[in-house]
Amino acid sequence: MKILMIALQILFIHVFLYLGAGVKALLGISIPASMIGLFLLFIALCLKIVKIEWVEKGAGWLIAELLLFFVPSAVGIINYDDIFSLQGLETILLIGVSTFIVMGTTAFVADKIFKRKDRETA
């Protein structure tokens, strides 16, 4: 029963994905259909056209199992011989260093502003 509910809600979420694709085709913009769909569903929730109970369980499952949807693309890595070269190794090192810097800076900036705001309101 619970699985059926989740499946139905995911089906319903697809309506917004395809609405997003329609808007994208109509306006000819390079924003991904899923991003436009996100925006449309958000508006529909705000305007109470869609009740949160209609989508909450399906959306919760999709978000919780997000890693699963990356798995097939991750298997595709073996198609890329380039990755197993020096350039590939360097790129992975680059990604590690850069991700570390991005995470550190973002956390630092957010924390600093947060603390300052905290003091102002206190």
Place this chain on the structure above:
Amino acid sequence: MIYAAMICMTCILYFVSKKLYKKYPIFLLHPLLLCPILIIAVILPFHVSANQYMSGAAFLTHLLGPATVAFAIPIYKHLPVIKKNMSIILISVTTGTLVAIMSSFALSIAFQLNSNFLISVLPRSITTPIAIEVSKDIGGLPTLTTIFVIFTGIIGGIIGPHVIKVLSIKSPLAKGLALGMSAHGVGTNKAREYGEQEATFSTLAMIFAAFITMIWAKSLIPALIHLTSI
């Protein structure tokens, strides 16, 4: 038939990997490392190529679309918190996207990566569906970008808790924003382990990072690429 088999196998191996990683959280057992390795180990003896496997399991990749749409729900639920912290979110995520693009660019130059790698690595810190669009937009290879996005996620998910500890970040807001900004959906997945607030801010960072990077794709990135061709 082959579709059902590929999807079933992926789901089973994924849930096994997930369980294992929950019990033994060491990076080699990360579901995005272990599960693809297990799948490759299963398909190779059956002479199934990676491409055949990927077209069989395409439905799972397709679900990234509705999963992106689904992020409307946490945003809607946490609207008051977002409104209250809008300036922090915008400032830190804008900084994050700039640092992500600039550091990837600078390191690519330092490592003398070829232009395919250099361009494809620039949108690596945002969520896959949008990274693919940005990659096409700036002249990169979408498949290569997807791989870099996945590596970013794995690395971010692994180093995230250490960075948070070392920098002694206490606020759920900063933790969430840092994870979502640096490691998109995989970071958000990690943020869920901290709590609902962290997960929400991580989701927001992920979405804003994607939007802001789309703007950089039309301005900053072409300028950087132009620099390399002089």
